[in-house]
Amino acid sequence: MSDLITARTIAIKGANGDSIEAYLASPDEPAPRGSMVVIHHMPGYDRATKEMTRRFAELGYTAICPNLYSREAPGASSDDAAAAARASGGVPDERLVGDVEGALLYLRGLDSSNGKVGSIGFCSGGRQSFLAATSLPLDAAIDCYGAFVVGEPPEGMSWKVGPIVDRAATLNCPLLGLFGVEDTHPSPEDVEVLAQALKANGKEYEFHSFENAGHAFFAVDRPAYRPQAAVEGWEIIGDFLARNLST
Amino acid sequence: MCTYATEKIDVTGSGKAGSGWFPLTTATVYFDHPVHAQAEHTLNIDFLAPERGPSARVAVELTAASARELAAAIHVALESAPPELTV
Numbered sequence: 001m002s003d004l005i006t007a008r009t010i011a012i013k014g015a016n017g018d019s020i021e022a023y024l025a026s027p028d029e030p031a032p033r034g035s036m037v038v039i040h041h042m043p044g045y046d047r048a049t050k051e052m053t054r055r056f057a058e059l060g061y062t063a064i065c066p067n068l069y070s071r072e073a074p075g076a077s078s079d080d081a082a083a084a085a086r087a088s089g090g091v092p093d094e095r096l097v098g099d100v101e102g103a104l105l106y107l108r109g110l111d112s113s114n115g116k117v118g119s120i121g122f123c124s125g126g127r128q129s130f131l132a133a134t135s136l137p138l139d140a141a142i143d144c145y146g147a148f149v150v151g152e153p154p155e156g157m158s159w160k161v162g163p164i165v166d167r168a169a170t171l172n173c174p175l176l177g178l179f180g181v182e183d184t185h186p187s188p189e190d191v192e193v194l195a196q197a198l199k200a201n202g203k204e205y206e207f208h209s210f211e212n213a214g215h216a217f218f219a220v221d222r223p224a225y226r227p228q229a230a231v232e233g234w235e236i237i238g239d240f241l242a243r244n245l246s247t
Numbered sequence: 248m249c250t251y252a253t254e255k256i257d258v259t260g261s262g263k264a265g266s267g268w269f270p271l272t273t274a275t276v277y278f279d280h281p282v283h284a285q286a287e288h289t290l291n292i293d294f295l296a297p298e299r300g301p302s303a304r305v306a307v308e309l310t311a312a313s314a315r316e317l318a319a320a321i322h323v324a325l326e327s328a329p330p331e332l333t334v
Contacts, residue, residue: 032257041280042251042279042280043282046282073300076300076301076302077301079282079283079306080301081301082302083295083304084295084297084301084305086253086275086277086293087273087275087297088297123280124251144293148251214287215287216280216287223286223287224287228333
């Protein structure tokens, strides 16, 4: 089987029909195959997130990462774009859902698609992955340590982000959650609140909380990186996607 | 975690980025994940001129301890000058 992967920047239709930048990574085989929407974290559409996008291609999925800051800072470096987006109030939830929907429709429209699409996000992206899965017809969703799915954000937050645990009732697909036991946002208590909400609504979910790991344990370029948790986490992600996105 | 909380103020002055000096109009201050500094969270300041585009930006990422020392040093510097000059 060919291990050829191609990756490049493209344009897709996002929320409100806006043209937004996205990073597409695609393996040559297999076909047909499942697809992934990678939701970047608040620091931006950056090298580390693009590496993760390519990783899904290496795993056999077509993967796309929409640039959520395309409108605020087209063509800017990822950190300048994140700063500009932050200064103008951040990504509204409704717009995020529209951009993920655009990515989902793009992926399902590819000849190589088997029709199944999942989402994954890390940190703020984890919350957004859960949000997308409660709003869109996704086939799988992964929330990596998303804060403020449960619990109120601090007072005075300029970014309009609120808890969305009540949306558990409209979760459309199996949810994989990966968390660090040492994390405070979300804390183990927050994770349990979300689990109980999913259970109460009869939703399929699978949560893993890693010892000796806190927030951002997948981030290879941060002090928070925890190789053992990350390696095990990627294996769990691979198994979850194989069960939910296979042809 | 991503903290989201952002202080945003109008500023008057100039900043120097890779492309040279430019007038500043805005500063955002937030304690959140850094991009470059090797810490889980830093006090980040973006000095901006939005009308000149997102790359018109002078950015710093400081540990909380360094940020507190900077804040104190700013006050000391201002107070050391004749008051009529710092109105």
